[in-house]
Amino acid sequence: MNKINLHSLLSSIDISADWVGLREVRETTTTRFVRDGKPQANAKETTHGIMVEVLADGQFGYYGTNRMDSGSISDSAKKALKQAKSAAKYAIHTFTEDARPPFTGKYCSDYKIPMDAISPGELNQLLCEINNALKVSDKVISVNALARIVETTHHFVSSNGSDILQEFLLVTFDASATANEGPVFQTRTHGGLRGYSRQAGAEMFGDKEDILAVAKRIGEQSVELLTAEECPSGTMDIVLAPDQMMLQIHESVGHATEVDRILGDERNYAGWSFVKPDDFGKLQYGSQLMNITFDPTVTGQFASYGYDDGGLKAEKEYIVKDGILLRGLGGKESQIRSGMPGVANFRASSWNRAPIDRMANLNLEPGNSTFEEIISAVEKGVYMESNRSWSIDDYRNKFQFGCEYAKLVENGKLTKTVKNPNYRGISNPFWNSLKMVGNPDTFGMYGTPYCGKGEPNQTIRVGHASPVALFENVEVFGGA
C-alpha cells in the first residue's frame, strides 16, 4: 500500500489562500454474494484519492484527485484556488476559516474480530449454507445472501491545524427469499434495504446457528405470505417495527430537518422542506413521546464517527425533544449561513465529492411501553416489518411506505399474517399521531448504505435505531 504523507503534501502547497485542507480517503469494499447456491460476486473495489480544498476571497474551491504526488497536489491546489477566486464574486456566502474549526483526534470502529479472520472461501461457504437454509420449500424460487465489508480510512489535515485520522470497519449482511405460487410472488429479506448494516467485524458472522435460523425464518415467511390475505384498506392504527421505523425516521424527520435543504441548496434535486428556519424551538413536530437524537457516538451503529468531513467533533444532540423541534441537521457551513445551532454532519461520500449536510445516526429514543402493552392497546390495526417501498414529496410532507410482512392486530392481539402492507400520510400530523413508544427491549439498530442526495450526487451511509412505535388513525392499504 502506497502511504501518503499528508503533512508533507500540505506543506508543499504554495498558494496565497486563506485556508487549505487535504482530505485523503482510501476505501475498500468487498462484496460477496451468493444466489441460488451459486457465487454471483466476489469483488474487492478500492478507491483512493485526495480532496484538496482551498478558501480564498470567502469562497471555497476544490479539486478532487487521485494523483497524489506532491507536484500533482500542489497543482490541484492552484486549480482549486482559481475555482474559488473566479466564483467569489458570485458567492452565496462569504466564509472565513471559522467554517473549518481546527480539531485533532482519532476514531476507530469498535469491533471484536478482524474481517481477515474469515477467509473468502469460508465466507462463500457460509453464504451457500444460508442459501440452503432460505430455500425451505419448492415454492421458494430464488434465494440470495450478501456480505459486504467496507474498510475506510479518512485522514484530514488543514492549514489551521486540523489533523484527524478515522478508521472504519463496516459490515452489511442480508438474506432474501422470493416465493411464488400461481400469479403471487412475495419476497422477504433481513430487515429490508440492506438494513442489517453496522460497524463491526467478523463477529457479525460468528453465530452460524443463529444466522441459519434467521435465514430459515425469512424463507418460511416468504412462503407464508403466498397464502396470506391482502392487507386491509382503511384508516386504522399501525405498529411499526424498528426496521420500518428506520425509513420513517429517515424520510420524514432526517431529510426534512437538514439545514442545507431548508436553505434551498437541494431544491433542484432532492427538494426543499416543510420545516422553516423559524420553526426551530417552536414546531410541535410530533407527540410528546417523540424524542429524536442525532448521535454519531453510538458504538457499533452504521454511521458513527468522531469528526465530520469539515473536521467538527461529533456529539449527541437532540433534534426533537418531547415533540418540539429543537435544532436542524446542519454542519458548520450551514450553521454559519443560517445563524442556527446544528450538528457535526458535514459529510462527503468519498474523496471525490465536497461535503454537504447528511444524517449520520438519527434515532428515536426508547419510551416505556412493552411490545405486549403496545399491541394490547390496538383494537384494529396492522403491525408491519421491513421496508420494501418508499416515496415522499419534495417538501417531505406526503409519504407512502410499503413493507414486506405484516400481521393484523385485532382486539389487542396479533392475529393473521397479511401481505402487501402499505400506508401513507403527511409527516407532521403523522408524527403527532405517535401514541406509544416501545421500551429498550423493543429497540433495534439498523442502517443503510443507500442515502442519495446532493449535486453532484452522493450516496452515503446512515444509521437509524428505534423502538417499536404505535401511530393512530393512519391510511392503510394493500397491493395492486
Add this chain to the structure above:
Amino acid sequence: MEKIFDQICEALFSKLQEGEYLTVNFGGEKSQFIRVNSAKVRQTGLIDDADLSLELIHDNRVCHGSITVHEPFEVMKDEAVLELERMRLEVIQLPEDPFIVLPENAGSTKEIKSANGLPQVNAVDALLPAMDGVDLVGIWASGQIFRGNANSAGQKHWFETETFSLDYSIVTPDHKMVKGTYAGTDWDQAAYEANIADSRKKLEVMNRAKKKLDPGEYRTWFAPAAVSDFIDMFSWNGISEASVQQGNSALGKMRSEGQKLSPLFHLAEDFRSGLVPRFNGRGEVAPDFLPLIDSGELANTLVSSRTAKEYKKKSNFASDGEYMRSPVMNTGSLDEKDVLKELGTGLYLSNLHYLNWSDNTGGRITGLTRYACFWVENGEIQAPIETMRFDDTIYRFFGTELEAVGKAKVYLPNVLTYVGRELGGFSCPGILVKSFVLTL
C-alpha cells in the same frame, strides 16, 4: 488516458498464467461542477477520477478487483500487478461458478468525440450573469468522460467524449418551480441564454394561485420528462431477464400471463445516436437496435450473457445489471399544439418526483407531481396544482388507459452523477391517458 489504459493492460496481460482469463474495464472523468443556489455559487470544483476494474477467471472460478488510476505510472503498474496476484490467491478459494462467460475477441472499437465546450476558467462568468434576477438553483457539470474495455483474448474498446449540462430549477417567491436543462457538447452562449430566458417565461403561468385537488381519477397529459420517469423504472426490476426469472419484475405478467400494454406503446434500446458506448463490461457489443416492447407486447427483455447461460436464453449483450443504456420510445400522432385541446379537462403533468414500485410484481408505481403541473379546463390551463401523490399501474397508464402518444420526441440527457457523470439519456414523447389515480 487511452495510452495509460493500453500500457496497464499490456502489463497485466503479460503476467497471466496458463488457464487464466482477464478482462479490464476503465472508467474515468475530468469534470467541473458548479453548484448554484439563489443564482449564486454554493460550491465549485474539479474532479479527476479514474479506476480500473479487473475480472480474473481461473479454473471455473471468478473474482473481481480494482485499483485507482494515478501517477507515477510505474507505481500504479506495480499496484495493478499486486492486485492481480491478490486475485490469483483468492480465486482458488472460491466455489465454482457454472455461469462464467469467458472473454472473446469479437473485434475492437474506438470512438473519440471531441467538443468545443466551455473552458473551466470561464464557466462561472459565462453561466451566472444570465441567472441574474431570478431564484435559480442547480448544477453545472462538464468535461471529459472515458470508458475502456480490454480482455486477454485481444479485444479492446475505447470510448471518449466531452459533454456539459446545466440542470436547474427556477423558483418563484411563493415557491413554485419550473425545471430546465441545457446540455450538449459544443458551447453556444446565445443558445444557453435563450434557454434560461425561455424558462423565465414559463414562470409567468406559475404565478396563478395553486389549485388543490382531491384524490381520484383524472384524465392526464404527461409531458416527456414525466414519461421518462416512468420508463426509468423499467430498469429497476422491470425489463431485466434475470428479474423476470427470479420473480422480481413488474413485466413478469407480460411473460407469464400474456398481459399487454397498449398497442400505441413501443420501447426500444437504440444505440444509433452514438451518445453511449455500445460495448458492455464484458466487451460485448449490443445490437444497434433492439425492440423491447413492440405494439404493447413484450418483444425482448434485456439478457446479459451470464443470464443467458443460466436460464438458457440468447444473450442480447445487455450489461450485467440488465438496465437500459439508450432507451427510445416511439412517437405517436398527437401534435404538441393539440395537447391541451385533446386533454380537455384534466391534468398537465410536466415532471414527477421520487418514483418507487409500490407493488413491484403488480406493476404499480407511486410518486408525486413536481414542478410545472397544471389543472386544465376545456383546453385552457387554469392553475398550477398543489403537490399530489399518485399510485397507479403501468398496465393502466401505458396500457388500458393510454389514449394517445405525442408526435414530438424530446431528448432528456441523463444528468445523474452518483458513481460518476452518466452518459446518454432518453428520447421520448408525451402521453395522454384517460384516467390516472391520485391518492393523497
